Amino acid sequence: MNHVPPELKRVVADAEELGVTLLGVCGPQPDAPEELARLEGEYQEFIASGNHGDMNYLAKFAPLKYRAETLLPNCRSVLMFGLNYYREDAVDAGSGRKLDAAPASGRIARYARGRDYHKTFGKKLLHILQQLQQTYPEDSFRRFTDSGPLAERSFAAATGACVTGRNTLSISPLYGSYFFLGEVLSTHQFPDFVTVPAGQGCPRGCRACINVCPTGALSAPYRMDARSCISYLTIEHKGLIPVDLQEALGDMVFGCDLCQEVCPLNAVRRPTTEPDLLMSIAGDAISLSEILRIKTHEEMTARFGGSPLMRSGRRGMLRNACVAAANLGAQELLDDLLRLSSDEDELVAQAAAHARERLIQDA
Ligand code: SF4
Structure with a gap:
């Protein structure tokens, strides 16, 4: 882990105790103005081509996506957190056969096998937010976990803790791509920080x-x-x-x-210890x-x-x-x-x- 600035020590410790990781901290926009205009332009194209399907909320909230200050006035910092959700396939104790190989059964994505992460992760972020509020009573905070319009992948990349893979997912050296992103927006300005830098991302030629x-x-x-x-x-x-x-x-x-499953950057995956996600x-x-x-x-x-x-x-x-x-x-x-x-x-x-x-x- 990089050297933790004194102002973030308590947040890092609180997060660790809750089983989540402070991935990094960045400003209220994930990029410099020119790059931001490019990101917003690309997203408008994505929406205009109808690639979002039935998810009309993506079009509705597009203007808020890369601008945290539209969700929290005077936002100065975005603290990005990760929660590992990887779990191994269950194996039948007698035969050693994967249970999802049973005939006429439908497979469930790994993230969805236990409790809804919005609740589990949301509670942890609320706890972190409350601690921050106590430390900085003059400041305001808001938290989201896949529950707001913010482009979480872009902000995670902006902290330097994640890359976006060619599969469009956030990939971190801590979890591969098997993790949830959540964030706390803050009017208090924290120093930019990255826990573990993401590195280069997709290997050349990998498809x-x-x-x-x-x-x-x-x-x-x-x-x-x-x-x-x-x-x-x-x-x-x-x-x-x-x-x-x-x-x-x-x-x-x-x-x-x-x-x-096929991504070589997921070789780092390890099972989560979060009981709700292991249910x-x-x-x-x-x-x-x-x-x-x-x-x-x-x-x-x-x-x-x-x-x-x-x-x-x-x-x-x-x-x-x-x-x-x-x-x-x-x-x-x-x-x-x-x-x-x-x-x-x-x-x-x-x-x-x-x-x-x-x-x-x-x-
Ligand atoms: S490393 Fe390969 S499999 Fe993984 S996201 Fe990049 S291109 Fe896709």
């Missing part, structure tokens, strides 16, 4: 993430078309999964880790038949409440499970799909009818 992406969402280095990203399609997208992309989803029913609310994989038998929002909440899966809700998870069932050739689920093809939720009914047709054709 592993681009090559592995089954939908071509990484259309070029550093360019992500959210509309074909499996994470977007299974979590944020509100309608049917486009037919031409369905097969590429394979058994993934919530998120996707493929561009992380198995969703776990590595869920039986598709279990998902397809969830009848109501209440049943969904009883089973997955407190986990990120609630973002997709019953209708999203059932839609995704229908696609996975057809992709896996799960003929044993035909009866469930028949029942669901008259579900009162039209999205679920259409997804089930389509999956059933695919299974019958493939029989």
Whole structure:
């Protein structure tokens, strides 16, 4: 770790005690004015091309993205924090087989297997914020963790603690890309600081993430078309999964880790020690038949409440499970799909009818 300036010692210690890392500190804009104009221009292009899909909030809050002072007047410093979420796949104690290799089950992205990080990380940042407020009563602070419009990756890169990989993710030498970003905005000016400098980033010539992406969402280095990203399609997208992309989803029913799994910069990964993230609310994989038998929002909440899966809700998870069932050739689920093809939720009914047709054709 770099030498910690005296003003930041308490923050670093508080963060460590809470199991998070102060990655670094930068000013209220991630770049000099000319570079900022370029960043904002690129982002406008991304929005204008419709790459953000259904995520209309990205367009709405675009002007705030690179300007922390629009979220906290007189903001002078942005303190960026990281929380490691990596967890190994669960392995069956008897056979040594990965549990997500069970037949007819849907895979869950690593970050979503335990409790919702917004709550867990948000509480830790609140604690840090309260300590700061006590130390600097005249100053103001605000915290976010993927809960505001700030371009967290750009600010993380601005501290020097992370690079943005060709897969568009923040990568740190502490965690690889398996970590959450969160930040505290401050009107108190802290010295710029980086805990561990990020280094060079992507090795020359590496295109592993681009090559592995089954939908071509990484259309070029550093360019992500959210509309074909499996994470977007299974979590944020509100309608049917486009037919031409369905097969590429394979058994993934919530998120996707493929561009992380192949990344050589993730060789540094190590399991998180955060109990909330190690819980198995969703776990590595869920039986598709279990998902397809969830009848109501209440049943969904009883089973997955407190986990990120609630973002997709019953209708999203059932839609995704229908696609996975057809992709896996799960003929044993035909009866469930028949029942669901008259579900009162039209999205679920259409997804089930389509999956059933695919299974019958493939029989
Ligand atoms: S897989 Fe290779 S190109 Fe992609 S983010 Fe990792 S190092 Fe960069």
